[in-house]
Amino acid sequence: MHGASRTVTGPSTRAWEWLRIAPVNGRLSYIAIPSGQTETAFAATTVQDTLAVFENPAHDFPQVIAYRRVSKDSIVARISAVTNGRTRDMDIPMRRKVCDQ
Numbered sequence: 001m002h003g004a005s006r007t008v009t010g011p012s013t014r015a016w017e018w019l020r021i022a023p024v025n026g027r028l029s030y031i032a033i034p035s036g037q038t039e040t041a042f043a044a045t046t047v048q049d050t051l052a053v054f055e056n057p058a059h060d061f062p063q064v065i066a067y068r069r070v071s072k073d074s075i076v077a078r079i080s081a082v083t084n085g086r087t088r089d090m091d092i093p094m095r096r097k098v099c100d101q
Contacts, residue, residue: 001020001021001022002018002019002020003018003019003020004016004017004018004019005017005019015034015035016034016035017032017033017034017035018032018033019031019032019033024041024043027043027044028043028044028047029041029042029043029044029054030042030044030054030065032065040056040059041056042054042055042056042059042064042065043055043056046066049069050068050069051066051067051068051069052066052067053065053066053067054066059081060081060083061079061081061083061088062079062080062081063080063081063082064078064079064080064081065077065078065079066078066079066080070093073095073096074093074094074095074096075093075094076091076092076093076094077091077092077094078090078091078092079092
């Protein structure tokens with residue numbers, strides 16, 4: 001599975017990321033390449049009907065990427081990490097949208 005994201009402010013793209021879910025060393029993994037940086041793999045730790053969690057405790061931020069299905073047309077992604085004993089996290093709600101053609 002492949003995906004992409006970009007952060008846009010007005011007419012400018014501030015950041016972008018290529019994503020894929022694929023096996024790495026025989027384990028399902030979420031692989032991210034943010035804004036041209038080195039790719040980082042996050043191994044699946046939970047895969048259920050409504051929840052998928054991927055982790056890489058050695059990464060700076062995020063260390064955990066979780067996707068939770070809220071309804072048939074929406075999900076919430078949560079990215080989080082523990083740094084210096086402090087948890088940082090962010091929820092990213094997403095909703096299905098019909099693309100205009």
